[in-house]
Amino acid sequence: MSSLIRAFDKITLVMHWIGGVFLIGMMVATLADVLSRGLFGMTDGAVDWTFIGGVELVKYSLLFTVLFILPHSVSRSQVIVDLFTEGLSQRRKDWLEALYLLCFGLLGVGMCYSFFHLMVESDLYYETTQDLLIPMSYFYAVASFATAMLALSAALQALALITNKKG
Template sequence: MAYLVKISTLISRLCQFIGGISLIIIVLTTMLDVVARYVFKLTGGDFGFTVKGSVEIVSFFMLFALLAAFAAFVERSQIIVDVFTQKMPKAIKGYMMGVFMMGFFVIGVFFTWGLIESAFDAIEFGKVTQDLRISMMPIYLISAFLSVLLAIRSLIESINIFKTGEFFDAEETGA
């Protein structure tokens, strides 16, 4: 069990890194685009540098950041409504959380399956992004990779909850 927990922690840290890098790219792209537009305005159009495809860059990296965050913090992703759970025994809450984690495992598998199919379609039909004209295949594959990490972490966390009965409880931590 300790081995699975280490794998889950490693995947979580990898996803946190990927999400952090994605957010940095989003911020830098947005800042560069704003500065370039401001310089264009100040020079009356003499300086025409723009960030091509900035909207696409931001939107795709936002996708990566969200998928990475979901995989990194899946065990904390449940919204607990105190009215329904405050009187429940911890064992029942743990069982419910384990079932939710299995649900996230299934969602991760379906995401992966759909994204891999989309990647093959992108290759077969030559799907490209609208502005940058790059293939959609790597975007789909990166998203599928992050979805696989979500599925793996969800499965590990579910097994851990069912085996040990321990889970992240926002009510206890005050989070």
């Protein structure tokens, strides 16, 4: 069990790094868009280095940043309020955390299901993004994968807490 969790942890760590790359890409796209629009305004339109699709790049980079970082962070970033749990044993605290993680896993399953159906529907009608004309089914497929990984990560971490076999 712990070797499975460690292997899955490595996969989600790579996803975490990819999420960081999306975050940097989002910042670069925003900076480039602001600078090019500023240059366009300062030269009264003489220098037009503006580019189409900057808003879409930022929008989908933000989506992928969040979805790729969540699977690795779901069990590491929880705030525990000792006021409510100070009288509980460590075992009960682990059970409460496992219940929370299972709920997070259910959220991931629901999101995966929704993104999968959006992928099928957008592929059926060949729906594309407005400016860049990229098929929406690609975005939904990646989002479906990332949310499935979130669900699996949360479920594995919850199972490890319940069985006292932390990876």
